[in-house]
Amino acid sequence: MDFDLSPEQTQLKDGVERLIGSAYGSLEQRNARAAGPLGFSEKVWAQFAEMGLTGIPFSEDEGGFGGGPVETLAVMEALGRGLALEPYFATVVLGGSAVRLGGTEALKARIIPGIVEGTTRLALAVTEKQSRYDLFDVATTARSDGDGFLIDGAKSVVVNGDSADRLVVSARTDGARRDREGISLLLVPADAPGVTIHGYPTQDGGRAAEISLAQVRVGADALIGQAGNGLPVLERVAEFAIAALAAEAVGIMAALHQMTMDYLKTRQQFGGPIAQFQVLQHRAVDMFIALEQARSMAFYAAMMVEHADAAERAAALSAVKVQINRSCRLVGQEAVQLHGGIGMTMEYLGAHYFKRLTMIESLFGDTPHHLRHVGDAGGLEKWANRQSLQGQ
Amino acid sequence: MDLRFTPEETAFRDEVRGFFRTQVPAEIRAKVSEGRSLTREDYVTSQRILNARGYAVPHWPKEWGGQDWTPIQRYIFTEEMLLAAVPLPLQFNCYMVGPVIAAFGSQAQKEKHLARIANLDEWWCQGFSEPGAGSDLASLKTRAVRDGDHYIVNGQKTWTTLGQYADWIFCLVRTDPAAKKQAGISFILIDMTTPGITVRPIITLEGRHEVNEVFFDNVKVPVENLVGEENKGWDYAKFLLANERTGIARIGLSKERLARVKRLAKEMPAGEGMLWDERDFRDRVMNVEIELKALEITQMRVVAAQGRRGDNRPDPASSILKIKGSQLQQATTELLLEVAGPFALAAPVRTGELSNDWPFDYDWADAAAASYFNNRKVSIYGGSNEIQKNIIAKAVLGL
Numbered sequence: 001m002d003f004d005l006s007p008e009q010t011q012l013k014d015g016v017e018r019l020i021g022s023a024y025g026s027l028e029q030r031n032a033r034a035a036g037p038l039g040f041s042e043k044v045w046a047q048f049a050e051m052g053l054t055g056i057p058f059s060e061d062e063g064g065f066g067g068g069p070v071e072t073l074a075v076m077e078a079l080g081r082g083l084a085l086e087p088y089f090a091t092v093v094l095g096g097s098a099v100r101l102g103g104t105e106a107l108k109a110r111i112i113p114g115i116v117e118g119t120t121r122l123a124l125a126v127t128e129k130q131s132r133y134d135l136f137d138v139a140t141t142a143r144s145d146g147d148g149f150l151i152d153g154a155k156s157v158v159v160n161g162d163s164a165d166r167l168v169v170s171a172r173t174d175g176a177r178r179d180r181e182g183i184s185l186l187l188v189p190a191d192a193p194g195v196t197i198h199g200y201p202t203q204d205g206g207r208a209a210e211i212s213l214a215q216v217r218v219g220a221d222a223l224i225g226q227a228g229n230g231l232p233v234l235e236r237v238a239e240f241a242i243a244a245l246a247a248e249a250v251g252i253m254a255a256l257h258q259m260t261m262d263y264l265k266t267r268q269q270f271g272g273p274i275a276q277f278q279v280l281q282h283r284a285v286d287m288f289i290a291l292e293q294a295r296s297m298a299f300y301a302a303m304m305v306e307h308a309d310a311a312e313r314a315a316a317l318s319a320v321k322v323q324i325n326r327s328c329r330l331v332g333q334e335a336v337q338l339h340g341g342i343g344m345t346m347e348y349l350g351a352h353y354f355k356r357l358t359m360i361e362s363l364f365g366d367t368p369h370h371l372r373h374v375g376d377a378g379g380l381e382k383w384a385n386r387q388s389l390q391g392q
Numbered sequence: 393m394d395l396r397f398t399p400e401e402t403a404f405r406d407e408v409r410g411f412f413r414t415q416v417p418a419e420i421r422a423k424v425s426e427g428r429s430l431t432r433e434d435y436v437t438s439q440r441i442l443n444a445r446g447y448a449v450p451h452w453p454k455e456w457g458g459q460d461w462t463p464i465q466r467y468i469f470t471e472e473m474l475l476a477a478v479p480l481p482l483q484f485n486c487y488m489v490g491p492v493i494a495a496f497g498s499q500a501q502k503e504k505h506l507a508r509i510a511n512l513d514e515w516w517c518q519g520f521s522e523p524g525a526g527s528d529l530a531s532l533k534t535r536a537v538r539d540g541d542h543y544i545v546n547g548q549k550t551w552t553t554l555g556q557y558a559d560w561i562f563c564l565v566r567t568d569p570a571a572k573k574q575a576g577i578s579f580i581l582i583d584m585t586t587p588g589i590t591v592r593p594i595i596t597l598e599g600r601h602e603v604n605e606v607f608f609d610n611v612k613v614p615v616e617n618l619v620g621e622e623n624k625g626w627d628y629a630k631f632l633l634a635n636e637r638t639g640i641a642r643i644g645l646s647k648e649r650l651a652r653v654k655r656l657a658k659e660m661p662a663g664e665g666m667l668w669d670e671r672d673f674r675d676r677v678m679n680v681e682i683e684l685k686a687l688e689i690t691q692m693r694v695v696a697a698q699g700r701r702g703d704n705r706p707d708p709a710s711s712i713l714k715i716k717g718s719q720l721q722q723a724t725t726e727l728l729l730e731v732a733g734p735f736a737l738a739a740p741v742r743t744g745e746l747s748n749d750w751p752f753d754y755d756w757a758d759a760a761a762a763s764y765f766n767n768r769k770v771s772i773y774g775g776s777n778e779i780q781k782n783i784i785a786k787a788v789l790g791l
């Protein structure tokens with residue numbers, strides 16, 4: 001067993017941390033980037049591409065760098081610490097995974113080089129007003145039309161949906177609203193006739209969009225994966241999403257915990273630093289435990305996200321999200337409380353960490369959603385479901 | 393023992409309930425219910441409606457506009473107000489500076505201010521906390537130096553809630569730097585238009601302008617604005633903080649928010665049906681509802697004991713109200729956040745007003761996260777929950 005990074009991975013991690021350290025060294029810098037027309041910096045996005053970050057999960061054949069979950073973990077952790085606004089998650093993790101896992105060779109050849117070069121940005125348009133966290137709950141339809149499709153429907157809270165060139169849209173080519181079969185993934189140009197995108201700021205300083213699709217025509221080559229069998233691809237995308245969010249959350253929680261520790265040692269009340277109060281020491285310890293539990297589960301996610309057994313993999317990633325969500329809530333709330341009033345202000349970086357942690361909880365499934373999944377799977381340890389210890 | 397209201401109390405409840413729900417504008421109550429900011433006008437409108445009926449300051453002495461109500465009636469009154477999502481009369485006016493002036497102020501101060509405070513003709517804010525004096529309030533440094541008929545005030549206050557609207561600020565200032573901490577503090581009233589006062593906004597994490605920093609640079613305050621005696625300010629502050637406990641548990645507010653959570657959950661699709669159909673969600677709501685009921689009865693015990701004793705000395709059990717009450721307020725916002733689910737991500741594009749050009753299906757969801765974020769304050773201000781526990785450990789449990 002080895003939890004250490006290889007020399008190459010360490011080099012990558014140091015590189016990203018340096019880049020993020022200079023691009024997001026202060027809250028003022030972040031605010032300036034958020035205020036830009038796209039809600040992030042195109043210059044920093046280009047730097048991501050120059051450093052090769054946008055090519056990490058793609059194989060060398062596909063034009064990428066053949067990185068795995070551990071490389072993504074290192075990147076996401078650093079992006080978390082910097083609260084970076086660039087659409088790495090939307091483009092590389094979400095859209096990129098969909099194309100990589102479901103696309104034909106032709107589609108991959110058409111899209112991936114642009115992602116790697118930083119010239120193509122994607123967004124994943126799957127949530128609908130009734131779907132909550134169920135990826136298979138799809139009311140948007142795609143009717144066959146000649147050799148292509150005609151899409152009608154609406155998507156909600158599409159992360160970075162207002163700055164993407166192309167949208168990965170889940171649509172129903174067959175079946176009823178909550179059928180697992182009959183879902184197709186389609187790559188839709190954001191400027192296709194019939195696509196209306198209404199962008200807005202999100203609670204965590206990023207951007208999202210409401211998107212309506214009215215009689216949007218795409219060709220047969222827009223299809224990602226098999227027609228009617230898009231759900232397995234989408235579920236894989238969600239697993240990669242959870243692994244990435246777990247790493248991002250750990251980056252944030254580690255930074256926020258450190259800030260809180262520093263604050264306890266410097267804030268003076270009652271004639272000394274507030275760290276003198278044992279009750280606050282214990283609360284800092286509880287935060288620390290929650291952070292380390294989350295870190296372990298982020299490693300578990302990296303380990304399991306390419307596991308071959310689909311059922312085990314799905315349960316594992318759901319378990320990861322449960323722990324991450326719980327740690328996000330505890331660390332975020334306690335950090336604000338231990339800071340007192342200052343933790344409640346827009347001027348304080350810690351408050352922005354707290355907000356992002358809260359939003360991570362509601363991305364790709366909240367705690368009850370994933371607890372149910374783990375429970376439906378009978379837990380994580382298969383042997384525990386057997387009748388007796390004999391015959392294992 | 394009888395936990396039920398008497399017929400008279402029930403009649404009183406129906407009367408105030410009817411008043412709140414018919415006389416206070418529905419738009420203002422909707423903003424409160426949805427956790428959106430109120431404008432200065434909203435506060436003024438609502439408080440003047442209450443005041444016209446003698447409802448703005450029922451807990452004040454009768455000669456200054458108070459009502460001869462029993463503690464139970466006062467309790468019913470406040471809870472019904474919260475349940476109807478009526479904005480509480482401005483706390484700084486009605487629960488803080490008003491009672492202090494009524495109890496300790498000069499006759500001139502009473503005549504000058506009390507009626508205007510009750511009617512919100514004067515807007516007051518609270519200048520207690522400083523950058524270096526939060527939980528340790530008695531370490532405050534703002535100085536007031538006597539100079540003939542005036543005090544010259546220098547220093548800084550912070551976290552001044554709604555100070556941007558204020559005409560007056562009541563401050564704790566240090567008048568005797570030689571005395572030990574609490575002993576050298578005075579309570580003074582300062583006109584916000586006095587030269588040398590600067591108000592700077594602090595934006596809270598959900599993006600609202602609710603609090604401020606207030607700077608004092610050689611501000612000249614007439615000596616007649618001192619409340620009570622010089623260097624006795626700490627006693628008045630303690631009186632004020634004890635008064636602040638009235639309704640601090642905000643049970644009515646939590647109940648109202650819980651009702652809203654249920655209503656929204658019944659309309660929020662989840663799985664085959666609605667979120668409310670899901671057993672585990674209902675369990676989580678019930679956990680909060682049950683604790684709220686227990687706290688409600690705790691609060692009524694406190695109120696009844698007060699009525700029996702016939703005084704306003706806080707009951708030891710009342711210390712529980714702030715802690716549990718704030719936790720439950722926060723728990724209800726967590727439930728709201730859960731109902732909003734993935735849609736909580738959207739930020740408040742609208743600030744206070746409703747508009748029709750928002751393409752979002754859940755036009756309340758943008759306020760869900762904002763309420764959750766904003767309500768983190770309730771375990772910090774008015775004596776943080778850690779400080780409250782210290783008090784209970786010492787004063788109640790004798791540890």
Ligand SMILES: Cc1cc2nc3c(=O)[nH]c(=O)nc-3n(C[C@H](O)[C@H](O)[C@H](O)COP(=O)(O)OP(=O)(O)OC[C@H]3O[C@@H](n4cnc5c(N)ncnc54)[C@H](O)[C@@H]3O)c2cc1C
Pocket residue numbers: 267269270274277279280337338339340341342344517518519520521523525526527528550551552553554603769772773774775776777778779782
């Ligand atoms: C939204 C908001 C509105 C406010 N409005 C007003 C207002 O209108 N007027 C006004 O005067 N003030 C106002 N306050 C200030 C408020 O009263 C203070 O924030 C509060 O007293 C805590 O002080 P602090 O923020 O400096 O935190 P600190 O006192 O620095 O506390 C930091 C942390 O240390 C803990 N701590 C401190 N001492 C101890 C101890 N002895 N034992 C254990 N733990 C301890 C605290 O509980 C907290 O978790 C407001 C605050 C907020 C957030």
